[in-house]
Amino acid sequence: MSDYAITFDLIDSDDDGRISAVELVRLMEVLGQPITLEAAQAGVTRLDKDGDGLINVEEFGAFLQN
Ligand SMILES: [Ca+2]
Numbered sequence: 001m002s003d004y005a006i007t008f009d010l011i012d013s014d015d016d017g018r019i020s021a022v023e024l025v026r027l028m029e030v031l032g033q034p035i036t037l038e039a040a041q042a043g044v045t046r047l048d049k050d051g052d053g054l055i056n057v058e059e060f061g062a063f064l065q066n
């Protein structure tokens with residue numbers, strides 16, 4: 001398992017294999033950098049390549065490697 005897949009798993013709190021805007025909000029709270037749901041949704045949309053409104057592990061990895 002690559003490092004980004006491990007990180008992905010930590011963020012994906014309901015283990016459905018996708019990071020949602022809600023999970024992103026929770027992550028940022030944990031990191032002490034709270035963001036709004038609107039900001040999280042904008043971030044998800046930016047990383048979302050296949051248009052399903054969620055971030056899968058490939059999309060997450062592509063983001064980290066850029
Ligand atoms: Ca999830």
Ligand SMILES: [Ca+2]
Nearest residue numbers: 048050052054
């Ligand atoms: Ca997607």
